[in-house]
């Protein structure tokens with residue numbers, strides 16, 4: 001799957017020409033993309049307003065950054081603990097030496113040695129008062145203090161749980177499955193041919209296999225356990241016991257119904273760990289099961305070796321051992337996530353790019369770049385509609401630091417906790433307030449829609465594997481009370497800002513339409529969720545693909561029906 005950046009996006013775009021729209025002459029003219037900038041600069045003598053400028057688990061990139069802070073504390077603590085232990089050992093060595101010296105001096109003539117009253121005194125002192133000190137030193141346990149400290153820190157700093165580890169492993173395996181990543185490549189730090197430097201040890205692979213096994217995903221469990229064996233061959237300092245790997249592989253083979261293979265893998269386990277009690281028990285069980293099977297076959301006059309013959313004895317991953325069948329929608333979603341676009345060349349030829357002055361004549365001086373990526377329903381990308389400063393403001397207002405701060409709502413005077421929804425009415429710094437105001441204004445100018453009934457700006461930060469399964473943004477008939485409390489009707493339209501480029505993955509895809517859109521920092525996607533008759537448009541079903549590498553920031557404006565009656569008048573036709 002290709003990673004997209006702005007240049008790629010332009011070069012690969014099906015529309016080679018940007019269409020200028022009623023800007024100068026009242027008719028549309030087609031100009032090549034590169035010429036377009038020149039026209040603006042030289043004729044308008046105004047620079048184009050390109051603007052100045054992620055389940056209780058660690059799925060958001062900022063959560064994961066919090067973990068790095070915890071790890072830094074852990075490193076400091078560990079170093080302090082090691083220093084204390086080293087000092088202790090040093091002191092004990094000195095003491096042992098002083099005891100040894102007595103032995104050396106007394107060696108030649110014990111009688112003379114103890115005849116010296118000072119020596120006798122020191123000998124007794126060494127074994128009483130001094131020994132008490134030594135005993136204390138030995139039983140002092142800086143390790144316990146260190147661990148106690150860590151326990152206290154867990155309350156202050158973020159600390160992942162076993163559940164988080166499972167979540168992270170499942171997320172990694174989901175990425176592998178969605179993007180069809182090769183296990184060998186992944187273990188060598190390669191994501192879609194791009195090297196990220198981080199390599200997995202045999203134990204890292206084993207843990208992925210173990211976590212997959214625990215969620216019943218034998219396909220990935222076998223892939224990763226086999227990978228662990230491969231890594232083990234290359235490792236000088238073995239990070240995992242081969243026997244442990246064989247044990248999991250044998251279990252998976254048993255679950256696959258292949259007892260012969262389970263037996264062979266158990267034998268391999270017994271080769272490296274001959275006294276393994278559980279393996280010895282399983283071996284007896286597998287052998288007797290096979291014997292019974294063979295006896296039955298013999299009685300029926302069949303050959304002893306049947307479909308489960310497994311001369312190689314290696315564990316083979318079979319995709320059918322992945323839990324849960326993929327729905328056609330899921331299969332299509334994953335395909336689009338990988339960039340396997342479904343649009344025909346004929347359809348692509350109908351798509352176009354144009355400048356738009358939106359619904360505000362003022363925008364004649366600063367038209368926006370509009371790219372139509374689907375015709376019905378119309379899905380539009382607006383390029384360069386958010387500046388870096390504005391993006392920084394949005395991110396600042398939605399980070400955990402800000403979330404914890406209490407802010408005052410100037411309308412109600414109440415103190416409230418700011419969360420990932422940025423309220424226009426919250427107490428913000430003047431510049432922040434201006435930025436947010438301007439953003440609302442701009443979306444209103446471009447779409448012509450009344451922003452007063454928009455929900456607050458919803459900010460999402462997707463981390464590793466962060467995704468959003470296929471969904472509609474509008475409330476369906478059966479959930480008609482969904483937006484009742486807002487009193488503003490259903491979500492008529494969605495405006496989705498991209499506030500970061502994503503290194504790999506993280507596309508917004510529309511499985512019904514067969515299109516995938518790659519986040520580009522500063523651009524936005526817009527579409528109507530409802531037909532003009534108020535019915536939800538089922539074709540707008542969409543999803544956010546898992547982030548494969550990097551981080552993804554997006555913000556939504558969900559615009560509601562009330563207040564748009566004259567802007568987007570209703571019709572009774574179900575087709576508009």
Ligand SMILES: O=C(O)CCC(=O)C(=O)O
Nearest residue numbers: 468507508543544554556
């Ligand atoms: O992140 C995306 O690409 C889509 C997000 C989305 O669909 C939503 O927040 O409703």
Ligand SMILES: [Fe+2]
Nearest residue numbers: 471472473542
């Ligand atoms: Fe959505």
